[in-house]
Amino acid sequence: MKLAILxxxxxxxxxLLESAKAMGLNVVAVTEQxxxxxxxxxxxxxxxxxxxxxxxxxxxxxxxxxxCITENLANAVKYRQAYVLGTTGLNEAELTAVEEAxxxxxxxxxxxxxxxxxxxxxxxxxxxxxxxxxxxxxITEMHHRHKKDAPSGTALGLAQAAAAGRQVVLDEVACYGRxxxxxxxxxxxxxxxxxxxxxxxxxxxxxxxxDEERVxxxxxxxxxxxxxxxxxxAALWLQGRAPGHYTMRHVLGFAE
Numbered sequence: 001m002k003l004a005i006l007x008x009x010x011x012x013x014x015x016l017l018e019s020a021k022a023m024g025l026n027v028v029a030v031t032e033q034x035x036x037x038x039x040x041x042x043x044x045x046x047x048x049x050x051x052x053x054x055x056x057x058x059x060x061x062x063x064x065x066x067x068c069i070t071e072n073l074a075n076a077v078k079y080r081q082a083y084v085l086g087t088t089g090l091n092e093a094e095l096t097a098v099e100e101a102x103x104x105x106x107x108x109x110x111x112x113x114x115x116x117x118x119x120x121x122x123x124x125x126x127x128x129x130x131x132x133x134x135x136x137x138x139i140t141e142m143h144h145r146h147k148k149d150a151p152s153g154t155a156l157g158l159a160q161a162a163a164a165g166r167q168v169v170l171d172e173v174a175c176y177g178r179x180x181x182x183x184x185x186x187x188x189x190x191x192x193x194x195x196x197x198x199x200x201x202x203x204x205x206x207x208x209x210x211d212e213e214r215v216x217x218x219x220x221x222x223x224x225x226x227x228x229x230x231x232x233x234a235a236l237w238l239q240g241r242a243p244g245h246y247t248m249r250h251v252l253g254f255a256e
Contacts, residue, residue, distance in 0.1 A: 001239055004029040004057035004081075006072060007064040008049060009038050012086065012224060016061055017043065019228040025236075029054030055079045059235050065148075066090045073101040082238040084231050085109040088153025102245035106238045110248040111153030113230030117204070118248040120219045121161045124206050127215065128165025133188045135208040135215070137162050142195035142203045150194035151176065158206050159190050 007013045008030035020027050030043045034051040041049055053075045059082040062072055066089045076083045141155040163170040175191045201221040208215040237251045249255040
């Protein structure tokens with residue numbers, strides 16, 4: 001596998017580089033924005049940060065900002081490259097671009113590549129299918145002060161898993177934070193709440209609260225290495241796959 005890392009100077013880009021080296025993977029290109037001060041500077045092993053598209057790669061990993069996604073996807077399609085996408089906060093047009101590109105190249109798109117989080121998604125869906133609406137569902141997430149989107153893509157994924165377990169449409173039952181006199185909590189509502197501060201890598205809790213008991217499912221990431229390893233595992237899994245929109249559920253064998 002000839003691997004390229006987009007946005008290699010960022011926090012996730014650096015973790016991907018370190019993890020790829022530890023796993024013995026062949027990174028052939030590392031990109032950044034044309035105006036980035038590291039363009040032309042050495043990365044390692046003879047690589048330099050580049051602003052041009054890494055057409056020599058057969059697989060790219062993208063954790064860049066969502067506004068770059070449409071152009072990046074077009075380039076990946078042009079050069080028939082497998083694509084691992086970990087960027088969150090995509091708008092409707094960008095999500096549509098992912099779907100269209102997946103008809104021509106294999107794409108693994110996940111709100112979170114941590115193996116633990118993807119297990120949590122399965123547990124949340126199962127719990128929501130077993131615990132009826134007498135159990136109120138609330139989701140809290142906390143990240144570092146630099147995170148730009150809220151709620152996190154992972155929190156949205158957890159909410160979607162809960163909605164799937166309840167067989168409801170998330171947009172019809174979601175509540176994104178509360179302020180003022182909002183009245184009693186509607187039956188079946190799924191609440192999402194975002195906290196920001198410090199250097200927290202990522203904490204997520206899904207709470208099922210009934211009158212008699214509470215069930216809490218929690219994941220806490222102590223290092224971005226967990227996300228990097230999962231993304232690299234997805235990149236390896238994509239090798240030789242047919243075009244399609246895959247998730248970590250496919251990578252982990254939860255879906256066919």
